[in-house]
Amino acid sequence: VIEATAQEGSRLVKGTLRDAVLPDGMLVGALVRNGEVIIPTSSTRVHPGDNIIAVVSYRALRKAEAILAGPSSGAGV
């Protein structure tokens, strides 16, 4: 179970959770936005700055980190 902050420009904030096509073994369990808890469904949108609680299997951990990471950790944009 990981807690992370949704990064501006990451794949997670581009559309709804359904659109983000999370890898097998990753699931977003809750969002905290401005102190308020949101238990998401597949049509929930993640905003940059949201605190995300996700369940990730060990095998999916690398992929999950890639989805959570903003563009700055990519090719130095």
Place this chain on the structure above:
Amino acid sequence: VIVCGAGQVGSTIARHLATEGIDVTVVDISPDQARRADESYDVRGMVGHASHPEVLERAGARDADMLIAVTRSDEVNMVACQVAYSLFNVRRRIARVRHNGYLEPIWKGLYASDQLPIDVIISPEVEVANGIVRRLRTPGAFDTVSLADGRVHLLGVHCNTGACSLVGRRMKELSSSGGSGIVVGAIVRNGQTFVPRGEDQVQQGDDVYVITERSHLDRVMTYLGHEEQIARRIVIVGGGNVGLNLASRIAHSASPISLKVIEHSRERAEFISRELGDAAVVLQGDALDKDVLIEANVQSAETIIAVTNDDETNIFASVLAKREGCTRAITLVNKTSYEHVLPALGIDAVVSPSNITISTILRHVRHRSVSALYTLREISGR
């Protein structure tokens, strides 16, 4: 990363980091432990006193990003952090500190950045007591983790009765069938743990981990078919750091609770009796002695909490108390080799200081976009 101490905690952390491709060196004073670390994993094992500058230099402190000090000794752990900071500029320093005297809030100034520079202090005894207090609050769950500063809870629950409304539902239908506000994060079935997809269903006999808002805990537990009452009569076995910390927190909780503490040592029993005053009855004796358990009235207690420093005493005291009629047992067990037999013995919830320490430390060693990580017991290591 340099890990000081190749005990259960140190070597598990080293192995985790190594599997992620991180360069790890483990330092231990015992040649045997160091050699074992060196042989069994993709890590370098080194013999030496973990706080000596020369040893840390040989371990590669000049190029290290992080030092994790988890030797048996608080003092060695603290000095190792100081040496790593003052002489080698190691950027992050994590230490395990157990003794209460170092942890009192009034002495917190000790760890300011210009003093004893430890970024993260892990104190297993305090975390164990926190974990047990959470379990007392949701007695139907076998595991609880508090997330997002306590706003969100992760609950581990057995779906072993027909009363569990999750059984037979597809995950994607949950929110439209009374299960709104719940996400099933993981399912444990036949010893295998998986993260469910929309099409998956919970089956009777599964263990599930659900994520929910704290304010909805009671409603969610009812939905899952668990309506166990919060314990009013509690027996604690072991008056060490964990037991005493726990007893004083239970004593100060809002609801009136009848609390008994069984402690083996006469001296310690007298000490905790003075500390706790009227809040608890302290009995001096052996918790494996049936007469002592009866005197503590375990037969009418809802929960026994066994937290001595001996795994076997904790396990057997729990089993004996349940045989006498105690409803639930929360048991401290360090050895991972016992993990699989404990449910069969009737132990309802297991707390493991080493697991807690490992997952607390790993929480701080992640990618920078991830602020925290918790390891579910059944998933760990796989």
